[in-house]
Amino acid sequence: MTPRPLFLYALCGSQRQVSTSRRLLEALQLACPEGITIEICDLIGDLPIFNPDHEGEKTPPVVEKLAEKIRKADGLIVSCPEYAHGIPGGFKNALDWLVSRDEVPFKPLMFAHASHRGDLVLEQLADVLRTMSLRIVSEAFLRLPIAGKSDELQAEALAEARDNDLLLTSLSRFADAISAEG
Template sequence: MTQRPISLYALCGSQRRASTSRRLLEALQLACPEGITIAICDLIGDLPVFNPDNEGERTPVIVERFAAEIRKADGLIVACPEYAHGIPGGFKNALDWLVSRDEVPFKPLMFAHASHRGDLVLAQLADVLQTMSLHIVEDAFLRLPVAGKSDEIQAAMLLEARESGLFSASLSRFAQAIAAKA
């Protein structure tokens, strides 16, 4: 449990509605301990291709909306698959829109990873996000390898992780790190 309400914003690196990364985020959303809420971003796939000429007064409305959601969150959760040994293009594009803005520096971030592999993307994301000055809370890292499993096995694994307290423990560690920085 937390001492004050914690609002988290979850960013999914896959834009496929039925992705395992999104399923993991949805399962985390259902497993929030008291005082923690998670909103899952649905804007990334609609962001225009980043162009520095379109920043400042020319920033698209959807980018401003995306940045505003990040600003109001106490912390971010990132669930991102590895595509061709790297960060999916749409997700990297979303991050590029945030590089020169002030919403993300020092914002706490936790990784939720839906695969038994994909360490290349985790390393690349960590590098990019640390360059952007986000604070990665390593104690909150969550890995549940549901990728590649049938829908039924995924559902069973997600339910077990919820019922066993795996999800709430990771979220509680993240909330404690957020509260400690406040």
């Protein structure tokens, strides 16, 4: 039996186009085996500041678009740097828009971390995401410390991770966990 195709939606905690978190997500996107597609979210920077008065019928269209992408996803990948010992404000704002919605509960989630440190943000994110009832797939956790390295060293590390199947292994573990839940 051929496994069904999987659509994964990747959320980047940094809004910089050249961030190492985004670069890691792009490397995962390129490493996808047949049957897995990753789309990197480009909506987070466009979200208005969360206000509960603007939920329901007043929900902004960009929030609805983000929620629809998440609804369609078989799983989420989160790559987020640590800013000032915490979750970057724009990313936390995106999560706040999703808290009371029905797209995220029990959705499988994989962390892809681009730093050798930043465990505080991982702990904070895990706490927030579990509170939102997302299912963190710990066996798929990917840490590739490319933050703070030159572009050349980042490219080398990403190529090595691709060549030694580190990226593929994490994606495969995530896909297996999604498939196992039916």
